[in-house]
Amino acid sequence: MTLKDRLITLIGYNRAWEIRSRLSVCGLVLACWSDFHRYRRHAYIGFGKRSRKNLRALIMKDAHRVEKGLSLAGMRPFFGERMIGHLQMLIGCYVERYGYDFYADCGLLSLRRYVGAHDAFRGQSGYEKISLVEAFCDTHRSPGFGTRVGVDTLSREEFFECADASFAQFVAGRRSVRDFSGKRIAQDTIRQAAALAQRFPSVCNRQSVELYYYNEPARVREILRLQNGNRGFGETLGGVAVITAIADEFEGVGERNQPYVDGGMFLMNFLLALHSLKVGACALNWSVGPGRDRQLKKLLGLDDGLVVISLVGVGEVSERLKIACSPRKPLGDVYRGDGTIA
Template sequence: MIRPYLRRAKALKNILLDHNYDSRRYFIHSQSGRSLLNPQQLQGRLLQKAHSIEKGLSMPEPRDFFGLKALRELEGLIRQYEQRGLDENHISIRKARGVIGAYFERHEGLEIPEEIARFRPLAKGLTTVPGIGTVELTRAGQAAAAAGDLESVMRSRRSTRIFAPGDVSSEDIQAAVSLAGTTPSVCNRQSARVYSVRDPELKEKMLALQGGSRGFGHHIDTLLVVTSDMSNFRDGRERNQGFVDGGMFAMSLLLALHHRGLGTCPLNWSADRTKNEKLISLLSLPKTDLIIMMIGVGQLPEEFHVAASPRREISDLLIELPA
């Protein structure tokens, strides 16, 4: 009888060792607790902070002179980038400067407060940079692209923060989830699950925990939660498999919803253990569920704008080995 307990004890030991290995690597190589960043970390932080301004520009009703804190942080990062003499053609610094230019273009004709005006030189005279800031789209154009070939579907999918009034049908959600169900998974275990919420009060509580939908979350018609059932996985070697399978499923679901002509906004679930347990409790999720992300879904308006969000160059994405 003691042998099963020994197997469990050995499994726990290996899981703890593997998670310690993950935690150590993450702490060493991520931006955690760092004020002085290496070039790659600095470029990543620039993209993150520039997107916070870009996201504000894509809101339904952006406040005048929003994002003072983000602008201050972006200023510090740009100064650090300049002092190190890093590549001014890299997408991170081009996006940072271009977004600041787009910010001032958005406020053209308004009396700009001095505390905001001081950031204008950071744009280096750039007011309109192709692929940076926001992009104007139409519902008809998105529908046509979403009905096209695979490249058209993938390149036209955009995160939407402007939704039109109108219900998202259960049939559309079911059809999209069914299509996403064709996503490959380890040993075809199909661990992904989707929870669909339309109740306004419950959505509000969920979005408050998520924390990234201020200014547009109240326009979301249906809020989806993608999870992965951990009971499908065997040991410490599969500790991250739920995120892999769940993430692949979530991307398929975003494309499937886009194909149905719906607007979507992926909402990350980068939560600490306290918030994670709160969401599990709020939705009465099974304890075996690993929360991957939320997805806001709604109808598209006739005309709307989205964050441009330029992508990295292929040279950043593809590394051929041996070099």
């Protein structure tokens, strides 16, 4: 009998489990402290010098915000004045330090698409702001990197033409939609997508996720008021899914971030499943503080042990829709092979 077995025999299983739990809590505190310091060192949290990776991510974020504004069915003229100014500042800082590359090109092209979308408003009050953006683009001329930025306009049939194609074509064809008809999506359709999404890989096959779906208009509006990324299209959604992970089903310090891994993989499977069923969808980030998180859980009656991963807006896509191009990073910035084996 080992020393550990003797101790358990002496103090009992429940007491041994209690001691183990207390030691695990101490380990969790130390791990979270380490997480905090890593995030503080590397993420941009509003002060300090921005790294190259910080800047390029912020450029991509704002460039995509421009694309989203351009893709809305009822584009609001001169939208995003502060955001456009911020993007110009980011591009200026980036080019000054690192020169022109794919990321600077994405930012500049999004500004050019923004200017082009306002051609019909030349001479109107407020256009002088667009002229300033145009002048900025003229003084920052990227050599070009073959980047596609802006929006694509497709018919419903064109958008779903790869839904039954090869996997490579199917994955390339799935894109976020923000142009919906307003038709409500039935519970049975979402239940079918959830069943397909259940084939996601999960740690030790625990499948620690739950999906909540709402399609009653008043409830959908209440949910969307707590999320800050649906302006301009939220009112046309046919329902909202809430993807959650079950914290109670994870164990130990090493699994403290596992809910986001398992929940994220289920989310991606769910988005692919919706596309296969020809349902338009847009993942809506749940990057909120604890107060907003508690508000959502109280509104929906969700258990405190659920970790909200993301919301997903779903709907029938419009007969003719505009979609953000959302250019992908160069593969060389994603794939990091060691180069030793072909």
